[in-house]
Amino acid sequence: MTTRTSDTASPAVRFTGAVRTFGDVRAVDGLDLEIAPGETVALLGRNGAGKSTAIALLLGLDEPQEGGVELFGTAPGDAVRQGRVGAMLQEGRAVPWVTVAELVGFVAGRYPAPMDVTEALRLAGIEELAGRRVDKLSGGQTQRVRFAVALAGNPALIVLDEPTAALDVEARHAFWASMRAYARRGHTVLFSTHYLEEADANADRIVVIDHGRVVADGSGDELRRAGGGSSVSFDLAGRGTQDLALLPGVLSVEVRGDRARLRSADPDATVMALAALDAVRNLEVRAASLDDAFMALTATPEDLDHLERV
Numbered sequence: 427m428t429t430r431t432s433d434t435a436s437p438a439v440r441f442t443g444a445v446r447t448f449g450d451v452r453a454v455d456g457l458d459l460e461i462a463p464g465e466t467v468a469l470l471g472r473n474g475a476g477k478s479t480a481i482a483l484l485l486g487l488d489e490p491q492e493g494g495v496e497l498f499g500t501a502p503g504d505a506v507r508q509g510r511v512g513a514m515l516q517e518g519r520a521v522p523w524v525t526v527a528e529l530v531g532f533v534a535g536r537y538p539a540p541m542d543v544t545e546a547l548r549l550a551g552i553e554e555l556a557g558r559r560v561d562k563l564s565g566g567q568t569q570r571v572r573f574a575v576a577l578a579g580n581p582a583l584i585v586l587d588e589p590t591a592a593l594d595v596e597a598r599h600a601f602w603a604s605m606r607a608y609a610r611r612g613h614t615v616l617f618s619t620h621y622l623e624e625a626d627a628n629a630d631r632i633v634v635i636d637h638g639r640v641v642a643d644g645s646g647d648e649l650r651r652a653g654g655g656s657s658v659s660f661d662l663a664g665r666g667t668q669d670l671a672l673l674p675g676v677l678s679v680e681v682r683g684d685r686a687r688l689r690s691a692d693p694d695a696t697v698m699a700l701a702a703l704d705a706v707r708n709l710e711v712r713a714a715s716l717d718d719a720f721m722a723l724t725a726t727p728e729d730l731d732h733l734e735r736v
């Protein structure tokens with residue numbers, strides 16, 4: 427008999443040095459990542475960073491050529507078969523002719539200890555759609571039906587690959603509210619997204635991957651700090667830029683027209699030094715946004731060439 431509680435000490439997700447290559451492309455390149463039961467983690471990365479490949483390894487849809495992947499201390503395929511993992515992947519076509527309740531009920535029936543269908547519909551916020559045909563729904567409704575399908579097996583871990591791509595603002599809010607309700611039950615959630623603000627608002631932890639590896643891992647605030655502190659901007663008013671990179675705290679200098687923007691690890695010291703140079707016209711200091719941090723953490727040499735550096 428399968429017991430679901432025998433390995434509660436194991437992480438929900440564990441990648442250890444996982445590698446998956448496609449020809450010359452190292453899609454997942456030595457990925458190390460642990461997610462504890464109950465955590466909600468966002469996976470962020472540029473296009474082609476390796477998120478979908480990592481998710482395929484996690485769900486046992488593909489296997490690493492090196493290293494390993496475990497879910498709750500067991501092989502991904504076994505965890506999926508035991509109904510401990512629910513997934514919402516990017517593709518997925520609606521099955522015509524069946525109602526929402528029939529579809530969720532059919533999927534639930536394939537798992538050993540499924541969630542009650544009404545409960546899955548309630549958690550996904552689509553009870554009122556129970557009798558509607560699945561091929562006659564809007565994009566936002568379809569996405570929430572797919573979420574209910576992912577919940578049907580009553581999984582301890584749910585994996586969502588860009589769940590809100592193509593949803594409007596209202597549908598996104600509704601979707602995240604459903605996800606958080608599920609997470610509040612103590613379940614584990616891993617989702618990938620391109621929306622930094624959604625990651626910040628809905629995840630306990632953000633893992634940034636680039637070239638198939640983890641390049642940053644922490645809360646939104648920790649990432650902002652790791653991505654390079656604050657931004658200090660001011661009008662050059664014709665002055666030169668040659669000494670700016672040497673000012674205290676300055677990490678990089680970007681010049682657009684007559685305005686300079688310094689990325690600084692110590693904005694107070696940078697501002698004091700600028701004041702001493704009498705270079706404080708239209709001065710603006712702000713904390714790095716998550717976008718800034720993300721760009722800094724995943725910058726390629728080509729990106730850096732676009733910055734006019736001194």
Ligand SMILES: Nc1ncnc2c1ncn2[C@@H]1O[C@H](COP(=O)(O)OP(=O)(O)OP(=O)(O)O)[C@@H](O)[C@H]1O
Nearest residue numbers: 448451452453471472473474475476477478479480
């Ligand atoms: N089946 C495949 N055959 C060949 N190359 C592949 C295959 N799957 C992925 N890749 C390559 O592996 C790299 C990582 O792709 P992956 O889809 O995992 O990235 P991603 O982070 O999910 O990107 P996106 O945000 O665009 O969905 C890319 O260079 C991609 O072209």
